[in-house]
Amino acid sequence: xxxxxxxxxxxxxxxxxxxxxxxxxxxxxxxxxxxxxxxxxxxxxxxxxxxxxxxxxxxxxxxxxxxxxxxxxxxxxxxxxxxxxxxxxxxxxxxxxxxxxxxxxxxxxxxxxxxxxxxxxxxxxxxxxxxxxxxxxxxxxxxxxxxxxxxxxxxxxxxxxxxxxxxxxxxxxxxxxxxxxxxxxxxxxxxxxxxxxxxxxxxxxxxxxxxxxxxxxxxxxxxxxxxxxxxxxxxxxxxxxxxxxxxxxxxxxxxxxxxxxxxxxxxxxxxxxxxxxxxxxxxxxxxxxxxxxxxxxxxxxxxxxxxxxxxxxxxxxxxxxxxxxxxxxxxxxxxxxxxxxxxxxxxxxxxxxxxxxxxxxxxxxxxxxxxxxxxxxxxxxxxxxxxxxxxxxxxxxxxxxxxxxxxxxxxxxxxxxxxxxxxxxxxxxxxxxxxxxxxxxx
Amino acid sequence: xxxxxxxxxxxxxxxxxxxxxxxxxxxxxxxxxxxxxxxxxxxxxxxxxxxxxxxxxxxxxxxxxxxxxxxxxxxxxxxxxxxxxxxxxxxxxxxxxxxxxxxxxxxxxxxxxxxxxxxxxxxxxxxxxxxxxxxxxxxxxxxxxxxxxxxxxxxxxxxxxxxxxxxxxxxxxxxxxxxxxxxxxxxxxxxxxxxxxxxxxxxxxxxxxxxxxxxxxxxxxxxxxxxxxxxxxxxxxxxxxxxxxxxxxxxxxxxxxxxxxxxxxxxxxxxxxxxxxxxxxxxxxxxxxxxxxxxxxxxxxxxxxxxxxxxxxxxxxxxxxxxxxxxxxxxxxxxxxxxxxxxxxxxxxxxxxxxxxxxxxxxxxxxxxxxx
Numbered sequence: 001x002x003x004x005x006x007x008x009x010x011x012x013x014x015x016x017x018x019x020x021x022x023x024x025x026x027x028x029x030x031x032x033x034x035x036x037x038x039x040x041x042x043x044x045x046x047x048x049x050x051x052x053x054x055x056x057x058x059x060x061x062x063x064x065x066x067x068x069x070x071x072x073x074x075x076x077x078x079x080x081x082x083x084x085x086x087x088x089x090x091x092x093x094x095x096x097x098x099x100x101x102x103x104x105x106x107x108x109x110x111x112x113x114x115x116x117x118x119x120x121x122x123x124x125x126x127x128x129x130x131x132x133x134x135x136x137x138x139x140x141x142x143x144x145x146x147x148x149x150x151x152x153x154x155x156x157x158x159x160x161x162x163x164x165x166x167x168x169x170x171x172x173x174x175x176x177x178x179x180x181x182x183x184x185x186x187x188x189x190x191x192x193x194x195x196x197x198x199x200x201x202x203x204x205x206x207x208x209x210x211x212x213x214x215x216x217x218x219x220x221x222x223x224x225x226x227x228x229x230x231x232x233x234x235x236x237x238x239x240x241x242x243x244x245x246x247x248x249x250x251x252x253x254x255x256x257x258x259x260x261x262x263x264x265x266x267x268x269x270x271x272x273x274x275x276x277x278x279x280x281x282x283x284x285x286x287x288x289x290x291x292x293x294x295x296x297x298x299x300x301x302x303x304x305x306x307x308x309x310x311x312x313x314x315x316x317x318x319x320x321x322x323x324x325x326x327x328x329x330x331x332x333x334x335x336x337x338x339x340x341x342x343x344x345x346x347x348x349x350x351x352x353x354x355x356x357x358x359x360x361x362x363x364x365x366x367x368x369x370x371x372x373x374x375x376x377x378x379x380x381x382x383x384x385x386x387x388x389x390x391x392x393x394x395x396x397x398x399x400x401x402x403x404x405x406x407x408x409x410x411x412x413x414x415x416x417x418x419x420x421x422x423x424x425x426x427x428x429x430x431x432x433x434x435x436x437x438x439x440x441x442x
Numbered sequence: 443x444x445x446x447x448x449x450x451x452x453x454x455x456x457x458x459x460x461x462x463x464x465x466x467x468x469x470x471x472x473x474x475x476x477x478x479x480x481x482x483x484x485x486x487x488x489x490x491x492x493x494x495x496x497x498x499x500x501x502x503x504x505x506x507x508x509x510x511x512x513x514x515x516x517x518x519x520x521x522x523x524x525x526x527x528x529x530x531x532x533x534x535x536x537x538x539x540x541x542x543x544x545x546x547x548x549x550x551x552x553x554x555x556x557x558x559x560x561x562x563x564x565x566x567x568x569x570x571x572x573x574x575x576x577x578x579x580x581x582x583x584x585x586x587x588x589x590x591x592x593x594x595x596x597x598x599x600x601x602x603x604x605x606x607x608x609x610x611x612x613x614x615x616x617x618x619x620x621x622x623x624x625x626x627x628x629x630x631x632x633x634x635x636x637x638x639x640x641x642x643x644x645x646x647x648x649x650x651x652x653x654x655x656x657x658x659x660x661x662x663x664x665x666x667x668x669x670x671x672x673x674x675x676x677x678x679x680x681x682x683x684x685x686x687x688x689x690x691x692x693x694x695x696x697x698x699x700x701x702x703x704x705x706x707x708x709x710x711x712x713x714x715x716x717x718x719x720x721x722x723x724x725x726x727x728x729x730x731x732x733x734x735x736x737x738x739x740x741x742x743x744x745x746x747x748x749x750x751x752x753x754x755x756x757x758x759x760x761x762x763x764x765x766x767x768x769x770x771x772x773x774x775x776x777x778x779x780x781x782x783x784x785x786x787x788x789x790x791x792x793x794x795x796x797x798x799x800x801x802x803x804x805x806x807x808x809x810x811x812x813x814x
Contacts, residue, residue: 001482006489010459011472017456042482172449179452191510387576394510427447434455436506439499442490 001042003144003233004185006441012039013237020241021166028164029138032241036143040107047105054089055140058082058115059133062122066129075123082119086112094308107146109305113272114140118154120276127154135161142243145234148227150248150268157245164242171240176430178236182437184229188402190440191395192222195388200358202384204367210381212371214389220354221399223306224252227266251405253350256342257330258322261350262302269305273298288328295327296320306357311365315356322349462494497667504668513572518666521570524618525662525671526563530580531796541590543801544788548597550808551780553741557594558601558635558789559587560623560747563616565792566607582792590795598788601638603631617674620660620716621793625651625677628750635751639740639785641758649679649754654707655715676715678705681757687732688756692724693774704753719749725770726778729762736760741783743767745800747791768794772806780807 001008016035020028041048061082068074089112096102118136121127130136138161139152196218199211228249238245252265262270278298282290300316334342355372359365370376389396401407414422463472471492475484490496507515519526531537548555564571565582580586583604591600607615607630615627623631629646636643658674691700701721709717720727723746739761742748745768756762763783765775780786794800 001485005486006493007482007486010456010463010489010493011485014453014456014460017453168446168449168453170449171453172446175452176448191512194512383576384578387573387578390573390576391511391513423447427451430448431451431455434452435499436502438459438493439503439506442493442496442499442503 001039003147003230003237004182004441006438008039009182009438009441017166017171017240020164025164028166028241029134029161032164032243033134033138033141036138036141039143040141040146044105044107047108050105051107051111051141052137054085054111055115055133055137057085058119059130059136061119062127062129065119065122079119079123082116086116090308097308107141110146110149110151111140113151113269114154117151117272117276121154130154130158142234142238142245144237145231145245147234148230148248149266150231150234150246151272152245152268153272157243160242160244166240166242170242172427172430174236174239174241175434176236176426177232177239179430179433179437181229181232181234181236183433184225184232184402186229186437186440188395188399189222189225189229191392192218192225192399195392195395196222198388199385204364204371205378207371208379208381208385209371209374211385212368214385216354216358216368216372217351219358220253220351221403223354223357224249224265224403225399251403251408253347253400253403254343254405255346255350256339257326257334257346258319258349259326261346262299262319262323266302266305270302273301277301291327292320292324295323299323309360310362311356311359314362314365315353318353318356459494463489463492468492501667501669504666505670508668514577515668516665518662519564519571519577520666520668520671521572523671524563524567524570524616525666525668526567526571526616527621527662527793528564528579529562529582529793529796531586532798536799537586537590537796539799540790540795540801541593543799543804545594545597546808547788547801547804548594548786551786553780553783554785555598556601556635556638556785556787557591557598558603558631558787559590559795560631560789560791561587561604561607562621562791562793566604566615567611569611580796586792586796599638601635601787601789603634606630606634614675617658617660617662618671619658619663619674621662622660622716622747622791623750624674625679625719625750625753628752629679629754631751632754635755635787635789636758639755639758639787641755644681644683644754644757648681648683650682652678652680652705654678654705654710654718658715660716676718678718679753680704681754686757689730690721691728691730692721693726693728694724704756716749720752723749723766723769725766725774727764727766729756729764731756731760731762733757733760738785739763739783740785740787741765741778741780742787742789743801743804744787744789745791745794748789751789767800767803768798770803772803775803776806778807 001012012035016032019031019035023031037048040051061078065075065078089108093102093104093108097104118127122129135158136154139154139158145152196215199215199218202211231248235245235247246268248266248268250264250267252261255261255264278294281294281297283294285291286294296317299320300313303312303316303319306312330337352369355365355368356362359368367376371378411422411426414425462468468488471488472485475481475488478484493499504515504520508520513520514528517528519528544555544557561582564579568574568579571577571579587602587604591602594600607627610630613626614624615630616623629649633643653675655676656673658676660674663671687702688704689700689702690704691698699721704720705718706721707718709722714722716722720729736758737760738758740755740759740763742752742762742764744764745766748764748766752762752764763778765778788801790800
């Protein structure tokens with residue numbers, strides 16, 4: 001049962017909301033954890049036991065860490081065990097993917113990373129061992145965020161779980177975010193997929209220059225709408241039950257530098273890598289080579305979030321070059337460059353990077369790059385491309401405008417100048433969008 | 443306040459959905475789904491089936507997609523006034539297998555054999571296809587029909603109905619909501635087929651037309667229910683010049699049933715208006731015609747397009763047997779005695795011919811060919 005299925009929206013969700021509302025606030029975490037376990041079991045069956053084992057392991061590690069603060073070496077061994085466990089799991093699944101094409105169970109990455117963050121916080125003394133495992137397990141296993149995050153931090157988000165307020169306001173706020181997330185995932189991302197997939201199926205010798213450009217752009221927007229839609233679904237459901245989850249995408253395609261892009265794209269994961277790895281390695285305060293190595297390692301880890309492929313390593317390496325360029329060169333001239341040009345530069349760099357997502361191997365991506373820049377003898381465009389563009393003109397207009405934040409700008413203006421109309425309009429808009437999403441799910 | 447109203451609207455919608463799904467046996471259906479082998483897939487299917495206003499919501503989805511530029515949905519082109527199946531070949535192997543099967547059959551049975559591939563609406567009425575200048579249409583005439591006829595040349599007589607349909611493309615040749623030719627389309631197909639079969643085609647004026655239904659929605663409408671497309675008219679064509687008695691015997695998994703009319707109108711009450719035409723579509727249909735003038739027997743291997751042209755062809759024969767090879771099983775046709783027939787016609791709509799092994803069921807008849 002997916003979070004964007006009718007059975008979830010119209011059966012599971014209302015029952016979960018009613019159950020959460022019906023019980024006193026102190027019991028709500030238990031209800032939500034039970035709902036999350038049930039929903040995950042419906043989705044991924046026996047993989048639930050794997051997730052529970054990981055959490056139990058980390059919970060025990062945290063308990064031991066708290067009780068042996070006079071044994072620094074032993075504490076280091078414990079931390080090493082927790083980190084090694086995550087690497088071992090990722091390695092096993094990377095090999096299984098390479099060998100059998102078997103993908104990682106839903107939520108495994110999110111749970112491993114969140115739970116590891118908790119252990120590291122306990123090790124560093126930023127967090128205490130959580131006596132009540134329900135809160136910790138719920139923080140990790142809260143069902144809707146298992147798809148794509150956001151990654152939560154124990155210190156920041158746990159206090160919310162201790163006072164889960166459920167009111168019509170939280171329901172309204174959460175409902176609006178949830179429905180927007182559904183629209184992004186079910187309508188926009190799916191429509192973009194409908195353009196991307198036929199283009200991707202065209203063999204490279206039969207493709208055209210513009211076909212590859214459109215294909216890369218479609219993938220870039222598809223990734224954004226798919227991932228941010230799932231995060232919005234998670235944030236929306238969280239908000240409905242009083243659990244505030246952080247934003248994970250802040251209009252990344254509005255970024256004016258690659259550094260800015262990483263602070264807006266999948267930002268909770270990037271924050272995690274910076275906090276637990278990059279800063280511990282010394283950040284960017286050393287010599288050029290050390291800084292470059294740190295940035296490279298951090299960027300590759302951020303990119304590996306999206307899959308264990310050589311192309312993702314290249315994707316990380318590609319961005320490292322631009323991050324270094326910005327840090328050591330562009331940074332000095334930043335003020336002299338108009339924002340529009342900086343945005344154009346960043347958009348160009350980011351869009352080109354998605355060539356490494358499109359290609360299965362680095363060599364295939366290079367072939368696509370050659371086509372994009374006219375280094376292959378192919379046509380500029382063909383009828384098939386025109387047909388696809390014609391057939392999807394509206395989504396091609398809506399996707400970039402939405403990604404650039406136009407709906408937010410409109411709602412801000414409406415709220416300021418037409419508050420009364422906005423009140424009714426927002427409520428009706430949420431309802432209407434839910435009906436449209438439902439139509440697309442049938 | 444705004445959030446409260448939003449919250450209330452959202453909650454009401456969710457609860458209305460939940461209530462409607464559980465109402466009237468919904469809970470029992472869901473319990474049953476959850477006890478099946480694929481519980482959550484089944485549950486989702488139950489929810490989709492029972493969802494309130496699901497028809498209206500599907501119309502909404504198709505209309506929104508259409509407005510957004512998507513004029514081909516679920517493999518169906520949506521033009522201003524018609525739905526048309528987008529025909530794309532599955533693979534060349536399927537086409538080769540079908541062609542070779544006809545060749546082998548005609549060689550095994552020394553009978554006058556004919557082949558007729560009927561182009562679909564998107565090939566004949568190309569001007570109706572949305573974005574037709576760029577739409578990746580399969581060229582049915584050049585890429586398939588001409589090629590297959592060339593391969594069978596010298597073994598089977600080809601019946602090329604494309605030119606006549608193309609010449610009348612502005613007329614009501616294909617249903618607006620169904621993938622089959624209309625009665626009128628069937629008449630034009632008949633005029634060409636009759637000449638090739640050595641018959642003299644009758645004029646359209648010699649047939650009485652009776653309109654059976656003006657509100658018919660066909661299979662393409664089920665796939666893409668676009669509201670702006672008008673429903674179809676189903677018409678019956680009956681030869682009026684000389685009286686003929688018909689016995690139409692359908693054989694299917696439920697046994698045999700015989701109608702003494704080409705258009706048993708009570709069939710409408712049982713479901714589809716199209717089932718009135720020759721009593722519907724069955725794996726095997728035997729039609730005996732009391733007709734002192736003609737003594738020929740015709741065997742047709744075909745698909746569901748037969749309802750368009752067969753009512754016209756019938757008038758020239760004493761007996762016609764139609765085998766729908768897309769539906770028939772080997773057991774259903776094993777009793778077929780090919781030697782009883784003077785002529786054999788392979789008649790397929792292009793969409794079936796390029797996507798299915800439509801003649802694989804005839805392999806059983808090739809094992810022990812009947813010497814004539």
